[in-house]
Amino acid sequence: MLDLLNGFVAELRQSGLPVSLTEHLDAAEAVHHVPLEDREALKYALAATLVKSSSHWRAFETAFEIYFAPRLHAPESGAGGGGEEEPGGEPGPAGTAQRGEGSGGGGSGLTPEELAALLYRALFTGDPGLVTMVARQAVTRYAGMEPGRPVGGTYYLYRTLRNLDLDGVFEELMAAARASTPAGKGLTPLEERLAADEYRVRIDQLRRAVEQEIRRRLVEDRGAGALARSVRKPLPEDVDMMHASREELDALQRALHPLSRKLAVRLTRKRRSGRRGPLDFRATIRRSLSTGGVPVEPRYRHPRPAKPEIFVIADVSGSVASFARFTLHLVYAISSQFSKVRSFVFVDGIDEVTRFFDGVEDPADAVHRINTEADVIWVDGHSDYGHALSVFHQRWGDQVTSRTSVLLLGDARNNYHASEAWVVEELQRKARHVYWLNPEPRDYWSSGDSIIGEYAVHCDAVVECRSLRQLERFVGDLV
């Protein structure tokens, strides 16, 4: 057990979770107090001692599934129970016999039709035992798992789910729900929606059961350590924004809002507890009366730090599409926390979009309006930094003052147009700071049509900004 725990903690550290030695010891002690055969209890004991942030929960869960995969005998009782409830007498035990092989792939006790019927029943009743059993059968039948193949679970998962045709089953279930209403008058929109949500949750359960079953078999085949390496996923704050999946992007956006709040808190705190202002001569003299005219205790003026004025100029072209979406959300978050933020977006034309963020409560709404209404296309809709920047200079250049911080966001892939780097030079001369955030890895900079190097010489800093963590660090340094 201790060895297993050591391996598990090592795996968590590999995934980026900060697990300290004390926490490891705590976990070891906690394990003593829970019944080992109770997998759920073990999970919560380990989670409470090892995971200290809710955003790390997913990584923990994945690792836990692998290292403490359910042993064969335990879930089988569940599956058997599900089988007994079958009035049609589906051969549950027959499935069990070959389940023991672990590799599957061969002929199954169930024909595809029977399996489909069983799947429908499982989803219709939502019985967890039945769902687990269907997941097992489906993996045996469809995944085609071969021992020793060094692929991750995703491939098998895809194969299994494709064969199960869950969308079709969902439609069937909905149709059944509609037909089952009295008098056949169909569902009201509310009922329809509730039924749909209910079935979606059940299908999701099934999907997780299938995933878990595939993992369990992979662990049997290749061992926990090897598998853990291949399914490891980055933590939300380390996800690369340029290549994030849809799900990861959603997680990023959820993480973004607290980030902006944190920044605002840090900023006000910094202002409040900041340096003392200059000597307040009058107050010092007034104060000295109580000590007989000797200025024992000097008084200072309250500091009045200038409110930061931020100009955000963001590339929203296709090459940085996912980054741009993320950027716009960031701009929204910033503008809701700082008083003076002006935002501009460009592709080859440039437009001010500050107005879209004003008084908008929903960032998605603002982003949608920007994508549809902002006038950012000049000729062909391919990035032209040079043109966009010179137009910016022409129209808004004189509004950049010594209190302004300019934030440029983009990959500086200019499609071999003129760079017009003098605009950035001009900006740097006038503004307090010019920063450039580049969503590309540093290694790719200035390769191909990227001309970040030409702009970089005129910026106070050019920062690689591919993950939330990097972004957080940058903004933290900024305020």
Add this chain to the structure above:
Amino acid sequence: MSPQGESPRGEEAAGSAVAPPGAPPAALGLPEAGPARFASVGEVRSGLAGVGYLADEGISGVVFLADRLSKPVLVEGPAGTGKTQLAKSVAELTGSRLIRLQCYEGLDESKALYEWNYRKQLLRIQAGQLATGGPAAEPALTAAAGDGRGVSWKELEEDIFSEDFLLTRPLLEAIRAQEPVVLLIDEVDRVELETEALLLEILSEFQVSIPELGTVRARQLPLVFLTSNNTRELSEALKRRCLFLHIDYPDLERERDIVRAKIPGITEELADQVARIVRSLRTLELRKAPSVSETLDWARTLVLLGIESIDAAQARDTLHILLKYQTDIERAAKELLSAEA
């Protein structure tokens, strides 16, 4: 229990819990752990259910571990999911006194730990001066004053920095208490990062060091709950000392059970509908998803209105109880209740 009120003393002898500053610590390590409060996770769960808190496996498991490992629990999660209520319920279950420290920005040592009652100290000094001048001098004090100038400085210092002049605040109160207590440190993310350090000693060693007095050790190990709304990242040092419990919105079955337990007279069908609608609402992208307490408010309203089975129009009319932003209400109405959804 007001933190301002002085704790009852008299039978609390100063010697038993307080080691003088110079003396070597009597015993290293934690104070004797009392008998375990719970026998099993199941007992925690059924016990909590008995006092009206429906915990899931995870919550009751962590509470059980907190007792066994003598560790504080850091509870995190969205607002209105019963973080504070958990501490209250555990206190009720174990028959302990609940001591609550509400955190806020600017909270400091004198509000959280202890403070010297300097008015009383001043009075004591003045009384001493009077005693040396007047004939009605306190015999104990004048006897000690060898040089006729009243009490010596050293004695006076020892006297005014004794426990009689100490005002206990919630944290000190919790570890000085004789009876079992549950300490709730609410919204710990509101204090500044530096103030967090105040908590570290009490959380890991269950003791408080007072420079003038020495170290006060806990006489019993309190169960400690810290809650956080995650408005900022807590320090590693604090997290390391705690068990972490994330309370999320409950799943469908649990929410339904909560509704039925908390609202007498609700029909099973309505409770089920309420829980399902709330679950669907939470899948929408809302500014503020409905919390458990809002679910309960809504269910209560529906019961008061005499509704037994909810339809779209009724849902629309009462949606403002569940959702607090106009945009959210509009979106929910559009997604859930309109015909083309």
